Amino acid sequence: MRALVLFLLIGLGTSFSQSGQASVEAHVGRGTRLMQDNLFEAAAAEFEQAVAANPQDPRAHFQFAVCLLALGRNDEARRQFEQVQKLAGDSRYLEYYLGRLDLLSNDYGAAIRRLGSVAENPPFPDTAFHLGVAYVSAGDVITGIKWLERAAKLSPNDYRIHYRLGRAYSSAGRDQEAARELDLYTRLRDEHKNNEKDVRDCAGALQNQPLPAAREVCHRMFDPNDPEKLTLLAQLYGDSGAFDDALDPLKRAVQLDPKSFDAWHNLGVTYFRLQQYAKAREPLERAVALRPEFYGSVVLLGATLYMLGDDDAALPVLEKAHRLNPSDAQTAQVLEQLRAKQQKK
Amino acid sequence: MASRGVKPQPRGKLSGLPFHAHFTDVAAHAGLRAPVIYGPPDRMDYILESMGCGVAFLDYDNDGWLDIFLLSGTRREGPVEGATNRLYKNNRDGTFTDVTEKAGLTRQGWACGVTIGDYNNDGFDDIFISGWPQNTLYRNNGDGTFTDVTEKAGLLHAGNRWGTGCTWVDYDRDGRLDLFVSNYLVFDFDKIPPTGKDPRCDYKGVPVNCGPRGLIPERPMLYHNNGDGTFTDVTAHSGVGSVPPGFGLTAVAADLDGDGWQEIYVACDSTPSLLFHNRGDGTFAELGLQSGLAVNEDGSEQAGMGIAIGDFDLDGRLDALKTHFAEDTVALYRNTGHLGFDDVTMRSGLGVETRYVSWGDGIVDLDNDGLPDLFWVTGSVFPEVERKHPEFPHKSPRVLFRNLGNGRFEELLEEAGAAIAEPHASRGVAFGDFDNDGDLDILIMNMNEPPSLLRNDVSGSGHWLKVKLVGTRSNQSAIGAVVTLSYSGHKQAQAVMAASSYLSSGDRRLHFGLGAAEAADLEIAWPNGTRETFKGAPSNHLITIKEGSGIVARERFGS
Numbered sequence A: 001m002r003a004l005v006l007f008l009l010i011g012l013g014t015s016f017s018q019s020g021q022a023s024v025e026a027h028v029g030r031g032t033r034l035m036q037d038n039l040f041e042a043a044a045a046e047f048e049q050a051v052a053a054n055p056q057d058p059r060a061h062f063q064f065a066v067c068l069l070a071l072g073r074n075d076e077a078r079r080q081f082e083q084v085q086k087l088a089g090d091s092r093y094l095e096y097y098l099g100r101l102d103l104l105s106n107d108y109g110a111a112i113r114r115l116g117s118v119a120e121n122p123p124f125p126d127t128a129f130h131l132g133v134a135y136v137s138a139g140d141v142i143t144g145i146k147w148l149e150r151a152a153k154l155s156p157n158d159y160r161i162h163y164r165l166g167r168a169y170s171s172a173g174r175d176q177e178a179a180r181e182l183d184l185y186t187r188l189r190d191e192h193k194n195n196e197k198d199v200r201d202c203a204g205a206l207q208n209q210p211l212p213a214a215r216e217v218c219h220r221m222f223d224p225n226d227p228e229k230l231t232l233l234a235q236l237y238g239d240s241g242a243f244d245d246a247l248d249p250l251k252r253a254v255q256l257d258p259k260s261f262d263a264w265h266n267l268g269v270t271y272f273r274l275q276q277y278a279k280a281r282e283p284l285e286r287a288v289a290l291r292p293e294f295y296g297s298v299v300l301l302g303a304t305l306y307m308l309g310d311d312d313a314a315l316p317v318l319e320k321a322h323r324l325n326p327s328d329a330q331t332a333q334v335l336e337q338l339r340a341k342q343q344k345k
Numbered sequence B: 001m002a003s004r005g006v007k008p009q010p011r012g013k014l015s016g017l018p019f020h021a022h023f024t025d026v027a028a029h030a031g032l033r034a035p036v037i038y039g040p041p042d043r044m045d046y047i048l049e050s051m052g053c054g055v056a057f058l059d060y061d062n063d064g065w066l067d068i069f070l071l072s073g074t075r076r077e078g079p080v081e082g083a084t085n086r087l088y089k090n091n092r093d094g095t096f097t098d099v100t101e102k103a104g105l106t107r108q109g110w111a112c113g114v115t116i117g118d119y120n121n122d123g124f125d126d127i128f129i130s131g132w133p134q135n136t137l138y139r140n141n142g143d144g145t146f147t148d149v150t151e152k153a154g155l156l157h158a159g160n161r162w163g164t165g166c167t168w169v170d171y172d173r174d175g176r177l178d179l180f181v182s183n184y185l186v187f188d189f190d191k192i193p194p195t196g197k198d199p200r201c202d203y204k205g206v207p208v209n210c211g212p213r214g215l216i217p218e219r220p221m222l223y224h225n226n227g228d229g230t231f232t233d234v235t236a237h238s239g240v241g242s243v244p245p246g247f248g249l250t251a252v253a254a255d256l257d258g259d260g261w262q263e264i265y266v267a268c269d270s271t272p273s274l275l276f277h278n279r280g281d282g283t284f285a286e287l288g289l290q291s292g293l294a295v296n297e298d299g300s301e302q303a304g305m306g307i308a309i310g311d312f313d314l315d316g317r318l319d320a321l322k323t324h325f326a327e328d329t330v331a332l333y334r335n336t337g338h339l340g341f342d343d344v345t346m347r348s349g350l351g352v353e354t355r356y357v358s359w360g361d362g363i364v365d366l367d368n369d370g371l372p373d374l375f376w377v378t379g380s381v382f383p384e385v386e387r388k389h390p391e392f393p394h395k396s397p398r399v400l401f402r403n404l405g406n407g408r409f410e411e412l413l414e415e416a417g418a419a420i421a422e423p424h425a426s427r428g429v430a431f432g433d434f435d436n437d438g439d440l441d442i443l444i445m446n447m448n449e450p451p452s453l454l455r456n457d458v459s460g461s462g463h464w465l466k467v468k469l470v471g472t473r474s475n476q477s478a479i480g481a482v483v484t485l486s487y488s489g490h491k492q493a494q495a496v497m498a499a500s501s502y503l504s505s506g507d508r509r510l511h512f513g514l515g516a517a518e519a520a521d522l523e524i525a526w527p528n529g530t531r532e533t534f535k536g537a538p539s540n541h542l543i544t545i546k547e548g549s550g551i552v553a554r555e556r557f558g559s
Helices: A002-013 A024-036 A040-053 A058-070 A074-088 A092-104 A108-118 A127-137 A141-154 A159-171 A175-208 A211-221 A227-239 A243-256 A261-273 A277-290 A295-307 A311-324 A329-344
Strands: B023-025 B055-058 B067-070 B086-090 B096-098 B110-117 B126-132 B136-140 B146-148 B163-169 B178-183 B221-225 B231-233 B248-254 B263-268 B274-278 B284-286 B307-310 B319-322 B331-337 B340-343 B358-364 B373-378 B399-403 B409-411 B426-432 B441-446 B452-456 B463-470 B482-487 B490-495 B510-515 B519-525 B531-538 B541-546 B550-556
Touching: A024 A040, A024 A058, A024 A295, A040 A058, A058 A074, A058 A092, A074 A092, A092 A108, A092 A127, A108 A127, A127 A141, A127 A159, A141 A159, A159 A175, A159 B340, A175 A211, A175 A227, A211 A227, A211 A243, A227 A243, A227 A261, A243 A261, A261 A277, A261 A295, A277 A295, A295 A311, A295 A329, A311 A329, B055 B110, B055 B426, B055 B441, B163 B263, B178 B248, B248 B307, B263 B307, B319 B358, B358 B441, B373 B426, B463 B482, B463 B519, B482 B510, B490 B510, B531 B541, B531 B550
Parallel strands: B110 B163, B163 B248, B307 B358, B358 B426, B463 B541
Antiparallel strands: B023 B452, B055 B067, B067 B086, B086 B096, B110 B126, B126 B136, B126 B163, B136 B146, B163 B178, B178 B221, B221 B231, B248 B263, B263 B274, B274 B284, B307 B319, B319 B331, B331 B340, B358 B373, B373 B399, B399 B409, B426 B441, B441 B452, B463 B510, B482 B490, B482 B519, B519 B531, B541 B550
16 A cells, blocks of 8 residues: 555656646646746746636736746736736835846846845845846946956856956956956856766766766766765766665765755655665755755655654645645545544544 | 757737838849759768858959859769859849859869958959868959969968868058968868767757767968968967867958957857957957957857858947857847947847857848848758757748847848748858849858849838948958948948858948938048048949049949
8 A cells, every 4th residue: 555655656746637626826836846847938837827817816926927037028027027016015026036127128227226226135146146237237337346246256156157247347447357257257167068068978878878887977977075066966867767876976965065955855855766765754854944845845755754654744744745736636645545544543 | 069958039029110121032043053062962961061151242353243152062972063163253134154164263172161352462352262171262363264372372281171261351451461261170071970870969869960069179370461472371470379279160350449450250169259359469369258259148158150240239339240059049249349249139139039050141231221130041950850850940041130220120030022031051141232233132052052142122212322442551452441431320330351151251342221311421440540531422322432542433323
């Protein structure tokens, strides 16, 4: 029985069953998960349906607007954000997004006003970057440099920021600083390209070569000081079913960056796949603590607890998972069984 | 070549404004019926077979009518009958006569780029052709014939090279045209695996030809004109050779910062593009990144193919348009002065078009409304892919964006005639007024097909002015001059160039649409640094200006 339940639950993180009883919650839940996978077109379709189902729900308008912005449908995005403003009033998130839209439509004055109003308590770390770009585009290179410098401090590995900052220094005649920033940009960009190549090579090797040979190729990605790269390496192993090989990079990644949701979540998934449920529990609890609303982690934690026989702990977690994704019939089925079992006690 | 997976922006509502240019492909009627052979007709096993070549408008016999020079490739398995570079003489009646053999220009091989200019200042345009494995210089004898003087001129290089972009440029302002050649990559049929032999050479899950990534990039070269018919390789001394190797394609030369010295801008494929800033002392500093011309606004390099230079925003500064691979946008760079450029691609509305691999391009006023439009041709390098992915067709339409005059453009899909929407696998493009009727026609190289000659028939009431410059102290072709026209409150700059678009060379008579303006003031910055101004030049004329002698001819043609 538990094996059957496990089989059902394993697929839940990625399966999106089509419920005939579409609701705002269901559409928002599905849309959110699609957004997390960068599937913005599909996500936008879900949010659009959520908006149609309840035009008074500001969450649906907001998420729909964010998707539209990611898709470059800027005018539509603005209309949706303005709708949120009508329904829920101002917020720093709205100011941020409307400021970015102002920047994209060359209205630098408005972009500076909006982004500037939230820059001291920014909703997202790249607020300083967009504000810096707005100032430079408006011709105020000196102020633009100030914000781009702040952005570079916040995201020191983002080559885009160093490129813009280098160009701004160059415009201001600060040639030495320009050269320094552009050198840094070149180094970071090269690293980024090398990483991309390593990922392509590793994925290709895992797809086309025996595992021992693929390991040799993939080992280039094992940077013991880079948690993001280690997590990516583990994901590649995991995608090809080599879960044992994913463990070491992930264990190192969570040591290096204990706040990395991706690392904890993937470590939990890996242990779960290896059927080491006791070891899966802590990483999944850490992942859920970091992102309590992420359905994939919650449902997997529920499944883990269930497999450990801790039904009392599993029940509330799976109930939460069901709330996050009410349209998932499989979770509902497992919950029904658990509740029935609890009642028999 | 590399795609960046960029999705197109949604198209906005069209302006609904009429577009007064209408294009008809008259190539067959004009006698341009021979196909341009370039590799096998239905596949491209090697990158050399996929890159195609340029075309040129020139007036080789100085009769005032544009002739046509078409480059050609060949096939690996051996010579193909009829595959040769071709010179077509303009019969002045809308047709052309193939005079290749008579001119001594018959040649079969892998030609790539062409630059036209009078390197020996004898009054006749000479032809330089880049290619693999050697480049070729033809001296115009002035009697309708040409002589291959490559070896005599000192331009034969050791070993095999794949010369691509090439442009005449008087970089040291001594009045003689020097020569810049970009090189693409180290190519050898026997060392590069063909399609299907290397699993890493894959596009969208389909085996394709390999490169440029994974192959060995090259450096460009610069040759100084000694004034006695010979050239000296100054690549190292000038600083041109000190840049990291890249996959260099189209090269253009123009004075981009208005200091009187010409820069050289090179579109590089999948590596940062290069901007050689002319220091005025015979050396260059590579300032691609500093200027903003090396990469896009996100700091990402693109697959640079073609370059157009023009003044789309009418501020008197030369802007640039660079074409790229499919699933990416072109890049439109606005010149902000002091050798700084802003990438304004997305904010100008060009992000709606990302479907095609894009090549030869122009910033050209096609409808004479006084606002330079954008045009480019397209075509895949992987014909195999469309069988699995019809959304990546081998042959694809031409792309035309109309200038709305507010910093934004709109794509015209059907409004400019069927010849624009017709699909071809095109590469080089040249712009020029072959029928002398006061508008810009378009010559296009199509892979393994006859070329297209798009005759432009402009309606409406837009005026125009053409300017032909003749250098005296400067080089005779006036290559490197910049003409700034003032009309209706606008200020439009254009450069006299020896090459642009994709490996191509266009009409050196500068064509300005004037819209409603019936006259314009001109300022000329000659290549040697001197300036001249002329007031009230009447519209709808071709005026010829000789350096130091003023307007020496006025010719009224067109409607």
